[in-house]
Amino acid sequence: MSLERRFEFLDSSLEILRLRADLLRKIRQYFSDKEVLEVETPILSQFTVTDPDIHSIRVPNHGYLHTSPEYAMKRLLCKGAPSIFQIVHVFRAGELGRYHNPEFSMLEWYRLDFDHVDLMAEVSELVDVILGPGEYQTITYKELLGLSYEERKNDRSELDLAFSLSCGELGMGRFFITDYPADQAVLARIDPKDPTVACRFELVIDGVEIANGYWELQDAVEHEKRFQNDLESRANKKAELPGIDQNFMLSLEAGLPDCAGVSIGLDRVLMILAGANSLDAVMPIGREPYQ
Numbered sequence: 001m002s003l004e005r006r007f008e009f010l011d012s013s014l015e016i017l018r019l020r021a022d023l024l025r026k027i028r029q030y031f032s033d034k035e036v037l038e039v040e041t042p043i044l045s046q047f048t049v050t051d052p053d054i055h056s057i058r059v060p061n062h063g064y065l066h067t068s069p070e071y072a073m074k075r076l077l078c079k080g081a082p083s084i085f086q087i088v089h090v091f092r093a094g095e096l097g098r099y100h101n102p103e104f105s106m107l108e109w110y111r112l113d114f115d116h117v118d119l120m121a122e123v124s125e126l127v128d129v130i131l132g133p134g135e136y137q138t139i140t141y142k143e144l145l146g147l148s149y150e151e152r153k154n155d156r157s158e159l160d161l162a163f164s165l166s167c168g169e170l171g172m173g174r175f176f177i178t179d180y181p182a183d184q185a186v187l188a189r190i191d192p193k194d195p196t197v198a199c200r201f202e203l204v205i206d207g208v209e210i211a212n213g214y215w216e217l218q219d220a221v222e223h224e225k226r227f228q229n230d231l232e233s234r235a236n237k238k239a240e241l242p243g244i245d246q247n248f249m250l251s252l253e254a255g256l257p258d259c260a261g262v263s264i265g266l267d268r269v270l271m272i273l274a275g276a277n278s279l280d281a282v283m284p285i286g287r288e289p290y291q
Contacts, residue, residue, distance in 0.1 A: 016282050019273050023130060023266065024087060027107060030129055036083045036109060041072035043089065047245035050230035051186065052237060053160070055093040057102070064242070065091035068263055069108055070187075071248040074216070077110055077259060078251040085109035087266070098278045099208060102290050105266040114260040116188070116199045116215040120176055123203055123211055123262055127174065130269060131205075140179040141197075144170075153181070168207040177202045187223070188214030203264075205272055213262030220252040 031038065048056040048064040049071075056064045066072070069086050076084060090106045111119060124136050142149050144166045145159075152158040167177075178201045182190050185198035199215035217223060227244045234241055270282045280287060 016274060020270055023270060026129055030126055031085050036085050039084045039086050041069050048242045050227045052230055052233040057091045057093045067092050071245055073110060074256055075251040078254050078256050083111045096290060099268060101279055106263050107266055108263040110259050110261040112257055112259050116201055116213060116260050119213050119260040119262055120201055134174050136174045136176060138176045138178055141177055144177055167204045167209055170204055170207055172206050175204045187217050189217045208268050210268055211262055211264045215260045218256045223252055
């Protein structure tokens, strides 16, 4: 590499580091002003998620690297914690592409006495702080997919692919996707006014999926049922069967307070801030550790 190219590389790398530092500063200031408590939870766990579409990274003799801090943060809420947030690295096997990396930075937060609509408003507010004010449009899941939904609704992998492609086709702008089908509720509660949809949303910015949020399911029995369904799906795919996190289940039985939660992929937000078209441009030392 020539000396001139080397200085260009250093300048661009330093600018990304400064952008990331400023992003983290703004997030922490935002939640400090709201009196939302920052927490830390372990990245190692003896259990992992049952979701058949998320694959964990196993650490010999130690369990798994977490795929999100969700279970641990909800356990804190069950113990009486107030509204909380966390900025953390998370890990998912087999994810490497333009918008995916096996290790990435996540912002996750939970707001007591919020539903998903309240949380969408707060997500909008935070995004405006980070990216500047913008207009938000709302579109339902079925409106987004159109005819593709009816054609693919019995094939989850095809449906997920169609969803990602449809998000990309939204073009520039900020879009909330709402009214997910009930069978894609994950850990969101079902809409009490319409049992066919879940109280779940995603935020898509400039064609990139940024945030995923729920009005959180509280019922421990329903959690168990959904986890068992996940394990059946995994068995059908001949995937690893990780077992259900019994520590999490015990906390749920003690009682999860009424709350809504959301996670945001911070590397994707940084990509938008930097005007980049791939995560390659915003990873601190590139993709070398993951190749």
